Amino acid sequence: MELDMLNGKTVDLSMPVWAPGSYLVREFPRHVERFRAFGASSVPLRHLKISKDTWRVELEGQHRIRIRYAVYANELSVRTSYIDDEHAYLNGTSVFLYAKGGLKRPCTVKVEPYASWKRMSVALDPTAKNDSWTVQADNYDCLVDAPFEIGNHSIFHFQAAGVPHEVAMFGIDEYDSLRLQKDMMRIAETCTRIFGTHPCKRYVFIVHHLPSGGGGLEHENSTTLQTSRTTYNAESAYTGFMSLVAHEYFHLWNVKRLRPLPLGPFDYAAENYTDLLWFSEGFTAYYDDLIAWRCGFYSDEEYFKTLASGLSYCRNIRGGSVQTLSESSTEAWVKFYRPHENSSNTSVSYYTKGAAVAFLLDMQIRERTAGRKSLDDVMQAMYERYFKSLNKGFTRADLDQMCTQTAGVDLSTFLSGLVDSLSFPDPADALSVVGLSLKDLNQGSMVAWSGITTNAKDGKLTVSAIERGSPAWDAGINVNDELIAVDEFRLSDDLTKVISSYKSGEAVEIILSRAGTIRRIKMNLRSNPNVKYQINRISGSTKADHSDTGTLLSVDAKFRAWSGK
Numbered sequence: 001m002e003l004d005m006l007n008g009k010t011v012d013l014s015m016p017v018w019a020p021g022s023y024l025v026r027e028f029p030r031h032v033e034r035f036r037a038f039g040a041s042s043v044p045l046r047h048l049k050i051s052k053d054t055w056r057v058e059l060e061g062q063h064r065i066r067i068r069y070a071v072y073a074n075e076l077s078v079r080t081s082y083i084d085d086e087h088a089y090l091n092g093t094s095v096f097l098y099a100k101g102g103l104k105r106p107c108t109v110k111v112e113p114y115a116s117w118k119r120m121s122v123a124l125d126p127t128a129k130n131d132s133w134t135v136q137a138d139n140y141d142c143l144v145d146a147p148f149e150i151g152n153h154s155i156f157h158f159q160a161a162g163v164p165h166e167v168a169m170f171g172i173d174e175y176d177s178l179r180l181q182k183d184m185m186r187i188a189e190t191c192t193r194i195f196g197t198h199p200c201k202r203y204v205f206i207v208h209h210l211p212s213g214g215g216g217l218e219h220e221n222s223t224t225l226q227t228s229r230t231t232y233n234a235e236s237a238y239t240g241f242m243s244l245v246a247h248e249y250f251h252l253w254n255v256k257r258l259r260p261l262p263l264g265p266f267d268y269a270a271e272n273y274t275d276l277l278w279f280s281e282g283f284t285a286y287y288d289d290l291i292a293w294r295c296g297f298y299s300d301e302e303y304f305k306t307l308a309s310g311l312s313y314c315r316n317i318r319g320g321s322v323q324t325l326s327e328s329s330t331e332a333w334v335k336f337y338r339p340h341e342n343s344s345n346t347s348v349s350y351y352t353k354g355a356a357v358a359f360l361l362d363m364q365i366r367e368r369t370a371g372r373k374s375l376d377d378v379m380q381a382m383y384e385r386y387f388k389s390l391n392k393g394f395t396r397a398d399l400d401q402m403c404t405q406t407a408g409v410d411l412s413t414f415l416s417g418l419v420d421s422l423s424f425p426d427p428a429d430a431l432s433v434v435g436l437s438l439k440d441l442n443q444g445s446m447v448a449w450s451g452i453t454t455n456a457k458d459g460k461l462t463v464s465a466i467e468r469g470s471p472a473w474d475a476g477i478n479v480n481d482e483l484i485a486v487d488e489f490r491l492s493d494d495l496t497k498v499i500s501s502y503k504s505g506e507a508v509e510i511i512l513s514r515a516g517t518i519r520r521i522k523m524n525l526r527s528n529p530n531v532k533y534q535i536n537r538i539s540g541s542t543k544a545d546h547s548d549t550g551t552l553l554s555v556d557a558k559f560r561a562w563s564g565k
């Protein structure tokens with residue numbers, strides 16, 4: 001690494017401790033080793049490690065210096081870096097150092113590929129037409145917001161919304177590129193329609209195919225997606241992947257450009273707190289499935305099932321009565337990203353509840369405006385105002401105001417009731433706006449329930465989680481207890497089946513082992529208080545809204561406008 005135009009006695013060089021988009025301090029400097037600094041004619045310069053992420057170099061009158069360091073890269077996730085003899089995947093935040101006060105300087109990266117590697121996919125411009133291995137970025141933020149895929153991956157291209165797209169496919173030899181092109185194009189165009197314009201000159205998808213797992217991370221002009229190699233063999237897995245594509249693509253606007261005030265410019269040395277992740281992530285999560293549905297990847301029934309599952313979560317999650325959505329956002333660094341066996345009792349997901357809030361808000365706006373406006377209008381207006389016109393981050397008050405302006409009525413209390421309170425409303429009224437009905441499949445059930453989640457391994461059945469306020473919670477059963485028997489029934493790998501053979505109101509004796517001692521605990525069973533929603537479309541809902549403003553839309557017409565059909 002070379003730095004020029006330096007002045008003063010010393011320069012401080014740091015490695016970020018986190019990667020924007022993934023709200024956890026990952027301590028990337030822990031993988032940096034063999035740091036050396038040199039001046040002109042390779043004269044060694046002294047340096048001192050002054051903190052966990054910073055090296056201070058003594059300039060000794062030099063204005064141009066060279067730094068050598070190595071990075072151990074052996075973690076193939078969307079937020080980290082990995083190199084082996086097959087490929088290199090580099091995330092700038094875990095590879096490139098920045099000079100204190102020098103974030104705005106332009107950067108050039110020259111890659112020396114491993115002997116047999118032929119290709120590099122990265123959303124940065126080459127410095128010269130005939131040198132595809134040297135790329136440049138306007139500044140450090142742009143540099144580290146463009147991951148590199150280097151090796152022998154396959155590439156296909158397509159044009160969507162007037163923008164050239166490159167797709168780098170690593171870890172798979174055979175796939176239907178025509179189908180992928182067509183479907184990714186549809187997502188790109190559906191997203192662009194919501195915001196009105198596409199912000200990129202060029203866009204790059206990096207897709208890693210792995211034995212299992214999945215996830216993605218958004219970037220300024222690209223994304224990295226990880227998915228299973230078997231994604232293309234099963235329709236449900238493929239639909240899930242399309243929803244992931246839609247999620248990361250939607251972030252191009254929501255969070256990469258339309259961003260909460262604290263999320264840029266980034267402080268790479270510490271946590272960057274915002275209480276708006278429920279908007280940046282949750283609203284994006286609402287749109288990922290909605291877009292997959294609007295594109296035709298989900299059938300109506302499949303989409304209703306997904307929506308019902310999210311709404312059920314919001315009504316059931318015990319952590320929802322402990323942590324508000326705005327707290328969940330601020331605490332993401334220590335809670336959402338550091339889950340443990342008690343997380344569901346103490347925290348709520350800003351993805352799932354944020355998506356449900358987006359749905360309720362969308363329905364509220366459609367109802368208040370007799371179907372003339374929707375959340376799509378809020379998203380576009382927010383993007384126009386805070387990114388395109390003002391080019392600054394937005395605040396909660398700005399969002400409240402835009403919702404109010406779009407709906408024509410004050411929505412700040414409505415939003416606050418969802419985001420700053422510990423309750424979640426019955427969603428039946430919201431669903432009725434677009435002609436959907438709600439049913440609780442658990443209602444009236446007398447089947448007994450314990451509130452225990454188990455893990456069966458090596459012939460042992462252990463408690464992995466206990467719902468707050470459940471029969472097991474009240475009886476004093478603990479996580480890690482090994483369950484042996486219920487009354488006279490020896491347990492092997494299934495507790496739910498045994499418990500559900502009892503009736504609500506009956507008592508059982510649980511025999512368990514805790515810390516090497518056998519215990520007998522009495523548990524009073526109750527029926528499951530959690531809802532299990534099912535959503536259906538009410539056929540023939542043609543009733544028009546009563547409103548004295550503008551055109552009236554029938555419920556069916558509102559459904560069509562929402563679903564894009």
Ligand SMILES: [Zn+2]
Binds near residue numbers: 251281284
């Ligand atoms: Zn996201």
